[in-house]
Amino acid sequence: MNDTQYAKYCRDQLSEFASTLQKRTEDLTDGDSLKELAASFSALANGERDLYGDGPTLISRLFTTYPDFGPTLPRDLLWFLGGECLHYMPDDEIATYQQLDELRHEAASQGKVLDLHQARSSIGKVQ
Template identity: 35%
Template sequence: MATNDLNHNLALLDMLRSILVAVGDAEQIPEESHALFLERFDEMKSGLLTDFDSSQYLGQDILCQVIERYPQIAHLVPRDLLWFFGGACFNFLSDEELDMYEALEERRFKAEQNGEPFDWNQEKQFMALPTNEDSPQH
């Protein structure tokens, strides 16, 4: 696991946690179960640094629970996290998103093989640009 990839996803987890805290502050859910859920969320996040494999499975479970328990914020869950944790999280990505992430992984692999730098966000933005085939002909 590349360190910059892990750091990117840890930052996204921080963002998602702040959204979850705001949902709790708005008293939209039972406080006790929400506090326990945030505790598990924090354990999973810290575990990514010490026992990545076990924490990845817990992360899959937690992200799926975020979408199922908090449907009002499901659209705010970063898509990169769904890809990062994989497994059951793939069920929440469209076929187009899965294709894009697979292409990103292929680009990253080629860059690593060639000893070239790879910026996930920059590549993702580059892929989102329309191609000549997408633009209307004049």
């Protein structure tokens, strides 16, 4: 998986998460803060908001205000957005993502494309 494919993969995960969160909150009343957060994630996924500027803020809001929904956020998005999002990852998970990034960059330097799923399996993180 090269950088472009990885970015698309993460954006696809964001879209899927946003869609699921939107569906889970559709019966809430207008003005409900969780419903508004879901709408913000949908806007982010649709490119209507700044991914790198607004994404970490929305993720922090999700984890601090609605911690029950935190585990539903794909872990790849925490790593992809980095910065403050890394506070929601344990050290061993960060180490795993660092290994994956190193493998991805090594493959790219050799003109190869890393199979992310196979790489995860080889380092013990099956997904």
